[in-house]
Amino acid sequence: MQFGFLLEQVVNGLVLGGYYLLISLGLSLIFSVGGVVNLAHGAFYALGAYLSLEITRYLGFGAAVVVSPIAVAMLGILFERYILRRFYSADPILSLLVTFGLAMVAEQAIRIIWGASPLPASIPPAFRGSVIVGEFLFSRYRVMLLAVVAAVLLGVWLLLHKTSFGRVVRAGIQRPDMVAALGIRLQPYMTAIVMLGVGMAAMGGAFFAPITIVHPAMGSEIITVAFVVVVIGGLGSFWGVVIAALLVGVVRGITIHFVPAAGEASVYVLMFVVLLVRPRGLLGERIEKFE
Amino acid sequence: MTRYSRRTLLKGSAAFAGAAALGFPSIVSGQTDKIKIGHLTPLTGFLGALGAYAQLGMRMAEEEINAAGGIMGRQLEVMSEDSVNPATAATKSQRMLEQDGALVLMGEANSASALTIMQVATRNKRLFIQTGARSDALRGKNCNRYTFHTDIPNTVMVNTVGKALLRDNMVKDKKFFGLTADYIFGHDLLAAAKRFLAANQGNLIGDELIATDVTDFSPYLLKIRQAKPDVVCSNLAGNQVTTLIKQYAEFDLPYPIVGFNLNTADAWAAGEGNLAGIWPTVWYHTLEVPASQTFVANFTKKYGKPPENHAWIEYIAFKIIAQAMNETKSTDTDPLIAYFEKETQFDILKARKAYFRSWDHQLIQEAYTFSPKPKGHAKDKWDLIALGAAVPGTDEPMEVLNPTKEQNPCSL
Structure with missing residues (x-):
């Protein structure tokens, strides 16, 4: 019986990890390709949630989870073109400063536009309730969410590993100088990566709005966990981030099962241990420009 | 691209996280006549x-x-x-x-x-x-x-909801499972809840301390399901109560939920069809x-x-x-x-x-309970809540909800 309950927590942790993944994968890609720690990543997640609420009102939930990430990805073009691009070759402290500042500006802008009070959002009727499989209880909504994450993951993996676009991006992570020597400009690829990254974050916001609280600081709440996942997974590794996100979800679930009060701390302990054993993260590659 | 170390990046990130924790004082002008x-x-x-x-x-x-x-x-x-x-x-x-x-x-x-x-x-x-x-x-x-x-204070909130629970036979010999905010307010609310349950033969069979930055309650909800309580009670604070209410509705657990603290801004944010149970309030705009x-x-x-x-x-x-x-x-x-x-x-x-x-x-002063209005009864998005009668009734002194001199260690 005890084992069954534990397994339930493990499965639930995997679902939660899937949601962390939507946020962390983009953060990792932008970090790996551009060398920029995008502290404003959470702002795009929050914006995705707020836009989805607006769109849900007029076009319904289905349209909101598609249109909101696309709209935020478009905003990502401006973000990359007019802000990030100036900092790829600058001192990293400058890109930290600018993205940190942007995160604060975005949070205040959300507060001015939508107010400080949290906004209501509900799960669409079709996905309400729970399903019980054997002894396990699943929220119907989270099962759907897991399927969406799996589909997104597959799409991103195919994009990075089975297309010429992906080959350039992966080469750009390892040897940007060589890519440049071959006459390929990395900048348009970087624009696309930022669009993809912030779009995924917005998608996370849109899908999580009905089950979490939609308020101006939601972006700064998620950025810490997303950053931890990226560090645990290791830079430049697609599967590293995937494993790290799932691991973080599972470790948190198991810890809450046994020592509830240590639930949130367990994630940071995990990061500490991983960094001690593997300083580059679980599957982090040796990236010359970061060494 | 410039070469820089991973360590520089991490140091920089830590510095910014630290800076975020600081407040920025505003400039205040000085005038003496006001x-x-x-x-x-x-x-x-x-x-x-x-x-x-x-x-x-x-x-x-x-x-x-x-x-x-x-x-x-x-x-x-x-x-x-x-x-x-x-x-x-x-x-x-x-x-x-x-x-x-x-x-x-x-x-x-x-x-x-x-x-x-x-x-x-x-x-x-x-x-x-x-x-x-x-x-x-x-x-x-x-x-x-x-x-x-x-x-x-917390004791008044617990006693206000408690009166409604006693009226509905939801305390005596019932199993309660608590979720408590892990800081002074939550601990204090839990202590008041324990006093109330002990005085009225309710059993607290489980209680989880929740850090104030928790945004996902799913592992706790699974533990509640294992414990099979008769009533789930929330001793959480601020917008965490909203998140709990939303995720409790999401997991569709069959146990009634009550709470000893919920501010109306957080109740409004729960979204249609999510709010359930009886909660206390100090005032509501439909009074x-x-x-x-x-x-x-x-x-x-x-x-x-x-x-x-x-x-x-x-x-x-x-x-x-x-x-x-x-x-x-x-x-x-x-x-x-x-x-x-x-x-x-x-x-x-x-x-x-x-x-x-x-x-x-x-x-x-007087306090009140509130519950969600049935679906379709709300006039607007602020009107989701039905306010109960003032507690205590006019036949009782208002002090009865508050800790007595014996219960309250205050010495001015």
Whole structure:
């Protein structure tokens, strides 16, 4: 019986990890390709949630989870073109400063536009309730969410590993100088990566709005966990981030099962241990420009 | 691209995380002819939405007081800032008294920050009207002569909901599972809940302490499912209650949920069909008292939305301090304390008048329960809640909900 309950927590942790993944994968890609720690990543997640609420009102939930990430990805073009691009070759402290500042500006802008009070959002009727499989209880909504994450993951993996676009991006992570020597400009690829990254974050916001609280600081709440996942997974590794996100979800679930009060701390302990054993993260590659 | 080390990046990130924790003091101009009050309330973090409403209520009171001729003919000027966290709240309140010329401190919704401001008030021998924090300890073992509390304490919230639970036979021999906010307020609320359950033969079979930054309750909900309680009770705070309500509805657990703390701004944010159970409140905008309805109409006209309970509490607290200064003709601490300790009655827009209890400085007043309205009964998005009758009934003294002298270790 005890084992069954534990397994339930493990499965639930995997679902939660899937949601962390939507946020962390983009953060990792932008970090790996551009060398920029995008502290404003959470702002795009929050914006995705707020836009989805607006769109849900007029076009319904289905349209909101598609249109909101696309709209935020478009905003990502401006973000990359007019802000990030100036900092790829600058001192990293400058890109930290600018993205940190942007995160604060975005949070205040959300507060001015939508107010400080949290906004209501509900799960669409079709996905309400729970399903019980054997002894396990699943929220119907989270099962759907897991399927969406799996589909997104597959799409991103195919994009990075089975297309010429992906080959350039992966080469750009390892040897940007060589890519440049071959006459390929990395900048348009970087624009696309930022669009993809912030779009995924917005998608996370849109899908999580009905089950979490939609308020101006939601972006700064998620950025810490997303950053931890990226560090645990290791830079430049697609599967590293995937494993790290799932691991973080599972470790948190198991810890809450046994020592509830240590639930949130367990994630940071995990990061500490991983960094001690593997300083580059679980599957982090040796990236010359970061060494 | 420039070559730089991973270590540089990590160091930089840590530096920014540290910078984020600091508050940014605002520049306050100094004028001597006005009566200045220093006001602190959380504008960010899990209580930020409540603080935003508190500021609106405070500004409305300030304008009305000044429009009516001010205090003793002098204009009132309120300097209001984000209290951020307990340490920053203490620093800012000290600065407001020492440098900005504040005569009185007011505000707060976070029990931990309220505690540090109380210490500053005592050190400086200045009055602090603690408006919105509810921990029993503030008016119990940590009480002090310089602080007066306008919101209902945890014990009152538990007893208010408790009366409704007893009426519905939901306490005796029932198994309760609690989720408690892991800071002074939550611990205190849990202690009050335990006292209530023990006195009425309810059993607390499980209790989980929840860190205030938890945004996913799914592992806890699975534990509740294992425990199979008769009633789930929330001792959470701020917008965490909203998240719990949403995820509780999401997981569709069959056990009834009740709570001993929920602010209406957080109830509004739960979304249609998610709110369930019985909850306590200190005030709600549908309260059918003429003075309350006038306040609601004026507030709604001014801000385009109805007031939340923290807007109301700041409004009445500023009206109380203005009345006290006008009647004592003084802004000095001692005459004001003496005025309040006389148990002077104040109109707080409720059916019965309120007064500060002389020996623990708690504002004694009516409280209410609320429950979600049935689907389709809400007139607008603010009208999701049905307010219960005032507790206690008119046949009982208002003090019965509060801790007695035997239960309350306060010694001023």
